[in-house]
Amino acid sequence: MAGPALVVFDCDGVLVDSEPLSMRVLLQTIEAKGVTLDLATAYARFLGRSLASICRDLGETDGITLDEADLEDLRRRLYATFRAELRPTSGIHEAIAGLDRPFCVASSSQPERIELSLRTTGLWTYFEGRAFSATMVARGKPAPDLFEHAARAMGHGPEHCVVVEDSPAGLLAAEAAGMRTVAYVGASHAKSPTHRSALERLAPDIVLDDMRRLPEILKRL
Numbered sequence: 001m002a003g004p005a006l007v008v009f010d011c012d013g014v015l016v017d018s019e020p021l022s023m024r025v026l027l028q029t030i031e032a033k034g035v036t037l038d039l040a041t042a043y044a045r046f047l048g049r050s051l052a053s054i055c056r057d058l059g060e061t062d063g064i065t066l067d068e069a070d071l072e073d074l075r076r077r078l079y080a081t082f083r084a085e086l087r088p089t090s091g092i093h094e095a096i097a098g099l100d101r102p103f104c105v106a107s108s109s110q111p112e113r114i115e116l117s118l119r120t121t122g123l124w125t126y127f128e129g130r131a132f133s134a135t136m137v138a139r140g141k142p143a144p145d146l147f148e149h150a151a152r153a154m155g156h157g158p159e160h161c162v163v164v165e166d167s168p169a170g171l172l173a174a175e176a177a178g179m180r181t182v183a184y185v186g187a188s189h190a191k192s193p194t195h196r197s198a199l200e201r202l203a204p205d206i207v208l209d210d211m212r213r214l215p216e217i218l219k220r221l
Helices: 019-032 039-046 051-062 068-085 092-097 111-120 145-154 168-176 193-200 211-218
Strands: 006-009 103-107 131-133 161-165 180-184 206-208
Touching: 006 145, 019 039, 019 051, 019 068, 039 051, 039 193, 068 111, 092 211, 103 111, 103 145, 111 131, 131 145, 145 161, 145 168, 161 168, 168 180, 168 193, 180 211, 193 206, 206 211
Parallel strands: 006 103, 006 161, 103 131, 161 180, 180 206
Antiparallel strands: none
16 A cells, blocks of 8 residues: 555544634624624634634633633534534545545544534544544644544554645644645635645645545555
8 A cells, every 4th residue: 555554634624614614603703702803814813723722812812701601602503503504525425435544533623523523424434433632632733732642543653644634733733743744725715825825835745626636646645
């Protein structure tokens, strides 16, 4: 088998096309606290980061505190939105079916959100028992902790792993872990030249816009 031994997928924006939905609900929550952020700024600050990290950022930068009631309301509205509107990323079922090597998911989201996202989109059967959350480690992305944890749990060293990511925070985390990287730019939020340029500046091994090509591309890494 040519190429890396383990594929580590991010979830939001890679397996499921969730980022526009998530950002819509987050911006509504922030606006209710009296602060309005434009979409480009929100993506630049929050994409790929855990909710705990986003809350710290809001407190430090905007003086906003989201208490547990705020977070519970955010999750309730987000999960309802996912159940009604969430779709898999284009071509992901075909890509997974074509893989000839082990894979897992490592996401900044909480475990119940990962499971809900993957069940809603028909992907959970691929990842049950192989889903890793930032809640399992001390530091979320862009720190390498989550990817290192996933690789250990799956029985592979970082040098034998490739990470499929859609965010700068995720690519930085993978690089810090010593893993190869595929920057996925095919989800609906990632198609702007600005977003693509931000990922390309981090020098991923591959920039991928069609998930169906992933199995073939991995053999060249």
